[in-house]
Amino acid sequence: MSGVTIVLLVVIGLPVLAALIGVLLYNRLVALKNQVEAAWSQIDVQLRRRTDLIPNLVEVVKDYMSYEQETLTKVIEARNHAVAARGEGRAATIAAEGALTAAMGKFFALAEAYPDLKANQNVASLQEELSATENKIAFARQHYNDSAMSLNTAVESFPSNLIATRFNFQKSVYFEMPEEARQPVKVDLR
């Protein structure tokens, strides 16, 4: 091989190689971003289900829990706030839903103290439905955060960060829970 051929190979080959790697990195970023979007839509389904269920539950339990008006009002407020936050972007939704999760946690804990509630078939099935939804939110959130972490790692680390900056891939926000919501909600589903 003559010197000219080698130089030609290097001059043509290196950019082609770089372009190939760039395409692969770009495709990977797109896949990660789509995964985060899909994970978010899974959470969204469950969050909407929860906001649909809460008014029914509150309607049914308010006669039993007349001494807990404050808690019920907080749940309703948090719920309305969460619905209002839907249009204000992901960070607002996360904050509002976190507050709602915390309020629901308090409600579930209080409801334990009312045996009459458990006896009511209607309440029992609503409560089972809601706590199952809470569980699903938790697992969907777990998957979303894992996906967001994969995307954020790719966006930040070399060399994919070059592609990410060039094509404007943003880091995703994590779905964090406020401190008071981290207490485990004790619900017996059996």
Place this chain on the structure above:
Amino acid sequence: MTEPRGPWSAPPPSGLARTDFHAAIRRNAWNTAWLCLVLVLVGLLLGYAVGWAAEFYVAGPPGRDPVLDPLDSVWGLRAAAIMLAVSAIAIAVALTRGDRIVLGLAGAHEVTAEAEPRLHNIVEEMALAAGLPKPRVAVIETPALNAFATGLKPQKAAIAVTRGLLDSLTRSELQGVVGHEMSHVGNNDILYATAVGVLVGLIVLVSDAALRSLRVASYSRGRGSSRKGGGAAAIAIVVVLVFAVLAPLAARLVQMAISRQREYMADATSVKLTRNPLGLIGALEKIGGSQVPYEGANRAIQHLYISNPLKSFKRGAQALFSTHPALEDRIARLRNLG
């Protein structure tokens, strides 16, 4: 459908696949392709051997050379062609309706969310945690403790658990078991395992038939003349015997080779999904401690279950031949995770 993906295509959208397991998915697609290829080759050889032996016994005219040239058998070619067609059909069936066949073999029936709300909720939770679509949910009406997943791709899977498991496990234990099965779904272990179950079942069927026809043939021949060289007859018998014994043996080896590492992997992934090793540990302890026999467990799909329904293996030499690691070993590994 099953071909490995090229470097240009985007990775599959499933969470497990994307994050850790797209290598496992690719490996399962390759393994399934290899399995089909081996099955076709074994089918061709087996068909030719049986055809040759049949021609030798039945059609060998007295005037001809008593030793039929093993490479020049018209019946052998015909039988091989038939076997080629049969294995092509078998593969087509296994890769299109394999999941339904496996569910049928196990006697599992699909249940609605109204009938089994707890199980449905748990399956949906684990699907959410894995970022997969929710599989179909089925129950096997037996008091034994077991579960399996089947399907041909992660997007169209089914998870089946026994009635005994539903009745004796707590919610978090059941969650651990479903998480384990969900990991098989995400890895697409279910594709390979389902194909193995259906195709191996067929191999066993065919070689059983071969053995039986050989017995009949040699019996009827024994009554007739023994002029045709005894050596050649012996060769024929040996050839057929070798294939008739080899085929199920190979099938069993395939079955054994596939799953031990996967079980450890699925256990670990289950913990990743539930974030709670104690659930799966408790479930495995209950399953291992259960003395309830699994009536009517099918050999062909024993490798799909979370714990082998046919034998309870102990550690040691037997572990070499098991489709599953000993439960004690799995529990020990899970304890190390925590």
